[in-house]
Amino acid sequence: MRMVSQFWCFSLxxxxxxxxxxxxxxxxxxxxxxxxxxxxxxIGSSALxxxxxxxxxxxxxxxxAAQQKTPVGAIRDGVVQDRDAVANAIRQMLKAANITANSxxxxxSGPTVFVRQIQLPKMPDAAxxxxxxxxxxxxxxxxxxxxxxxxxxxxxxxxDPNLLNIMLVAAPKEMVESRxxxxxxxxxxxxxxxxxxxxxxxxxxxxxxxRYNDGNLRALVDIGAGHTEVTILLGTRFQLTRAVSIAGxxxxxxxxxxxxxxxxxxxxxxxxxxxxxxIQGSDNPQDYEAPRAVQNVxxxxxxxxxxxxxFYQSQLPxxxxxxxxxxxxxAGGSAQMMGLAQYxxxxxxxxxxxxxPFENPGIEAAPEAMQWLRTQAPRLGCVLGLAMKDFMxxxxxxx
Numbered sequence: 001m002r003m004v005s006q007f008w009c010f011s012l013x014x015x016x017x018x019x020x021x022x023x024x025x026x027x028x029x030x031x032x033x034x035x036x037x038x039x040x041x042x043i044g045s046s047a048l049x050x051x052x053x054x055x056x057x058x059x060x061x062x063x064x065a066a067q068q069k070t071p072v073g074a075i076r077d078g079v080v081q082d083r084d085a086v087a088n089a090i091r092q093m094l095k096a097a098n099i100t101a102n103s104x105x106x107x108x109s110g111p112t113v114f115v116r117q118i119q120l121p122k123m124p125d126a127a128x129x130x131x132x133x134x135x136x137x138x139x140x141x142x143x144x145x146x147x148x149x150x151x152x153x154x155x156x157x158x159x160d161p162n163l164l165n166i167m168l169v170a171a172p173k174e175m176v177e178s179r180x181x182x183x184x185x186x187x188x189x190x191x192x193x194x195x196x197x198x199x200x201x202x203x204x205x206x207x208x209x210x211r212y213n214d215g216n217l218r219a220l221v222d223i224g225a226g227h228t229e230v231t232i233l234l235g236t237r238f239q240l241t242r243a244v245s246i247a248g249x250x251x252x253x254x255x256x257x258x259x260x261x262x263x264x265x266x267x268x269x270x271x272x273x274x275x276x277x278x279i280q281g282s283d284n285p286q287d288y289e290a291p292r293a294v295q296n297v298x299x300x301x302x303x304x305x306x307x308x309x310x311f312y313q314s315q316l317p318x319x320x321x322x323x324x325x326x327x328x329x330x331a332g333g334s335a336q337m338m339g340l341a342q343y344x345x346x347x348x349x350x351x352x353x354x355x356x357p358f359e360n361p362g363i364e365a366a367p368e369a370m371q372w373l374r375t376q377a378p379r380l381g382c383v384l385g386l387a388m389k390d391f392m393x394x395x396x397x398x399x
Contacts, residue, residue: 040386046225059362087185199385275339
């Protein structure tokens, strides 16, 4: 489907049927001669990522992947401010990785993206399309005319078959259109847009359906540069997602201010710090310096995660047994901070681990590519899910 400014597409997670140079990093050197293949492109405020996959009998094979720094200041609050700079960076990244696809799947996310499950009476499709903008206007603070609105009919409500459960999504048109424009200027047709949280669920959860279809409650915490997405899952089923402003840049600012260093040095210290010292202790006082600089920020993020869980539990129908989170799966660039999962486990008293979509035997790649993919796994979950999107589900018309 060709995407235009007033339309975009998203996919809910579905059951998975089967089991560089300078600042550019490139992996997976296999070629796809004579084949037109979509590429997933993740436009982050800190980094751009691209992955190309092909389906196999048991899953997917990553055939090309690349990562490149986002031009400084080019993206603000999820909106591409400098479309030419981002387009040029995307072109450079794709060229370095020998990615020749001419179509792309992209994603949106952030505090201004609204996701909510609602219920509406059964009605004809035409009436549904007219009703959705009105329903969206009841929940979003911005003008409906300034929003791109999507919906997906999930099926009849359990308590009343005359009602339909509907997933409603709204994002600022400026965000959606700016990302489409940047990718199109890079020479690609944008065939659909997804939610980052749905793409991450696809790569981490839905590709291992049997493992996660257990009815347990989980929190998927994607710590990006500009914001953190907290997503609650019941088994493999999406429940809610919430954006939190505390994220990688917040950690960097804390290090910069506490240690009185510049941004570049703060980023270096963030990559080198080890949060295990806050749990296990150390005889060297200097070992505490950087971890303690970010500890308060991490604790505040965990409080926001708890609030998201409590909010979810408060929305359950009266009489529903309260279920606690069984585990927390961390993703995003800041999930790579050494000892973060162990610190979360000690602080919250629940199992926390860093999600790695490439530990799944159903995801293949050449050995030299897989080595790089595993080192970058927390950063690549979303873009991998985007690359898989059109193989795992159809696009949905939106309004």
